[in-house]
Amino acid sequence: MTPAPGRRRLPVAERREEILQAATELIAASGFKGVTLEAFAAACGMTKAGLLHHFRSREELLIAVLERRDTLDLANVVETFEPAPDPATARAIMSGFVRRNLAQRSLVQLYTMLSAEALDPAHPAHAYFRTRLAEGRTMIERYLLAWHPRPDRAAVDLLAFLDGLQLNWLRDDGIDFLAQWEDFADRFFAP
Amino acid sequence: MTPAPGRRRLPVAERREEILQAATELIAASGFKGVTLEAFAAACGMTKAGLLHHFRSREELLIAVLERRDTLDLANVVETFEPAPDPATARAIMSGFVRRNLAQRSLVQLYTMLSAEALDPAHPAHAYFRTRLAEGRTMIERYLLAWHPRPDRAAVDLLAFLDGLQLNWLRDDGIDFLAQWEDFADRFFAP
DNA sequence: GGCGCTATCTACCAAACGGTAGATAAAATA
DNA sequence: TATTTTATCTACCGTTTGGTAGATAGCGCC
Numbered sequence: 001m002t003p004a005p006g007r008r009r010l011p012v013a014e015r016r017e018e019i020l021q022a023a024t025e026l027i028a029a030s031g032f033k034g035v036t037l038e039a040f041a042a043a044c045g046m047t048k049a050g051l052l053h054h055f056r057s058r059e060e061l062l063i064a065v066l067e068r069r070d071t072l073d074l075a076n077v078v079e080t081f082e083p084a085p086d087p088a089t090a091r092a093i094m095s096g097f098v099r100r101n102l103a104q105r106s107l108v109q110l111y112t113m114l115s116a117e118a119l120d121p122a123h124p125a126h127a128y129f130r131t132r133l134a135e136g137r138t139m140i141e142r143y144l145l146a147w148h149p150r151p152d153r154a155a156v157d158l159l160a161f162l163d164g165l166q167l168n169w170l171r172d173d174g175i176d177f178l179a180q181w182e183d184f185a186d187r188f189f190a191p
Numbered sequence: 192m193t194p195a196p197g198r199r200r201l202p203v204a205e206r207r208e209e210i211l212q213a214a215t216e217l218i219a220a221s222g223f224k225g226v227t228l229e230a231f232a233a234a235c236g237m238t239k240a241g242l243l244h245h246f247r248s249r250e251e252l253l254i255a256v257l258e259r260r261d262t263l264d265l266a267n268v269v270e271t272f273e274p275a276p277d278p279a280t281a282r283a284i285m286s287g288f289v290r291r292n293l294a295q296r297s298l299v300q301l302y303t304m305l306s307a308e309a310l311d312p313a314h315p316a317h318a319y320f321r322t323r324l325a326e327g328r329t330m331i332e333r334y335l336l337a338w339h340p341r342p343d344r345a346a347v348d349l350l351a352f353l354d355g356l357q358l359n360w361l362r363d364d365g366i367d368f369l370a371q372w373e374d375f376a377d378r379f380f381a382p
Numbered sequence: 383g384g385c386g387c388t389a390t391c392t393a394c395c396a397a398a399c400g401g402t403a404g405a406t407a408a409a410a411t412a
Numbered sequence: 413t414a415t416t417t418t419a420t421c422t423a424c425c426g427t428t429t430g431g432t433a434g435a436t437a438g439c440g441c442c
Contacts (some may be wrong), residue, residue, distance in 0.1 A: 009408050009419055030311045033224040048401080050420045058400065063392060109310060116307030119300060119361050120221045133362060156359060156371055161348075164355025168347060170310055171324060180347050187378045200389055202440050203430080228430060241390045249430065 008045060016054050016064075018044050023065050028110035031117050032062055040161070059124045066114075066128055069107065084146040091189045093144065094158070098181050101166070109170050112163075158188065199236060207245050209235050214252055219301035222308055223253055223316070249316045257305075257319055260298070275337040282380045284335065285349070289372050292357070300361050303354075345372050349379065 010018070022043040026035045037058050041051040048137040055061040085093060101108050113134070141155040148154040161184055169175045201209070213234040217226045232242040234357050246252040261341050276284060307322070309316040310344035339345040352375055360366045 007420060030313065031308055034311060047421060053419060113307050113310060116304050117222060119304060120225060146281065153371060153374055156366055157375060160355035160359050161352045162355065163358050164351035164353065167354050168351050175347055180344060183344055184348060198390060244389060306405060
């Protein structure tokens with residue numbers, strides 16, 4: 001990537017971050033199965049061996065990518081749910097969430113591709129996604145949709161629509177994500 | 192698979208069909224990238240070389256799998272759309288579609304995993320899914336939802352919800368697909 | 383029963399893969 | 413400047429991969 005004349009030596013934290021960023025983009029583009037160690041390394045101007053000095057295996061790199069996204073993204077969302085909001089606030093919260101996703105297309109694609117790959121029980125991230133997504137749904141059901149007559153059904157409804165809309169938006173960026181969301185929300189949060 | 196004592200010789204059409212069925216299930220379980228030629232072959236009790244006698248490459252096998260599903264599944268749906276139905280009929284048609292999908296979980300998983308993999312422009316099935324899904328959406332928009340004030344938006348809404356619900360159902364089969372669908376339909380087809 | 387066709391097999395190959403071992407060089411410290 | 417530390421590299425290994433070449437055997441037809 002950089003026109004390194006020979007060898008570029010970075011402090012550990014910095015190099016790790018650089019690798020994780022590059023890996024995130026690569027996985028977003030081609031899925032985890034679709035990217036080789038060599039490719040991960042080349043993307044930040046190193047060799048396989050150099051990368052493996054920071055992550056002991058390709059699989060460990062994947063886990064690190066996922067955990068990084070968690071710490072970056074989840075922390076500031078949790079407290080938003082206290083106290084349990086009314087419908088209008090819930091809608092506003094979700095709209096904020098939608099808007100943030102809209103601005104991070106490649107990250108959305110990472111999660112979409114990976115979580116589909118990981119439907120296979122043999123996939124290294126299978127367990128991660130199972131628990132991660134179940135937790136997310138429970139949280140939405142308990143806090144965000146506490147006002148709803150059937151929070152369990154509603155949570156599945158909401159997540160299904162958002163997941164599906166993301167998927168279709170990734171396939172065809174002509175889709176007006178925000179407008180579609182507001183349409184849905186009009187019905188979903190109606191009295 | 193079969194306890195073939197030595198060598199099992201089948202008529203071409205029969206063998207091709209057997210291979211395609213097995214491949215469909217394997218891809219459904221692990222995605223296309225996740226299954227090797229050897230695995231495809233072994234699943235119907237052959238060797239790689241034997242399989243490659245029927246499909247010249249692994250990629251050609253994938254295309255054949257997709258085209259087979261098209262011919263099996265699409266033909267009898269098209270005429271259902273003539274003439275353009277009213278809302279109640281449209282809902283009934285979609286319910287039928289949902290019910291059929293429910294009965295073919297592994298086929299649904301095949302499409303879900305593959306179409307996510309194929310978000311990568313370098314994927315062998317990328318073009319296939321782009322055109323296939325766009326056509327489907329157009330058809331729904333023009334015929335099935337002709338009665339709707341905004342058929343374009345509605346088509347995206349409907350497909351997004353169904354895709355997302357499928358995805359979540361594959362992740363967690365505790366989800367009551369049919370009930371969720373009827374919930375959604377109550378709102379979607381409301382006056 | 384003998385013959386031809388071809389579906390299938392055994393054996394192999396080159397390339398790509400994840401990962402390891404040991405050499406090298408860039409900083410930090412003294 | 414000399415020494416230590418360690419981030420990075422070069423070179424390699426064993427395995428798995430998609431695919432090929434040529435031998436073998438099951439079936440239809442005379």
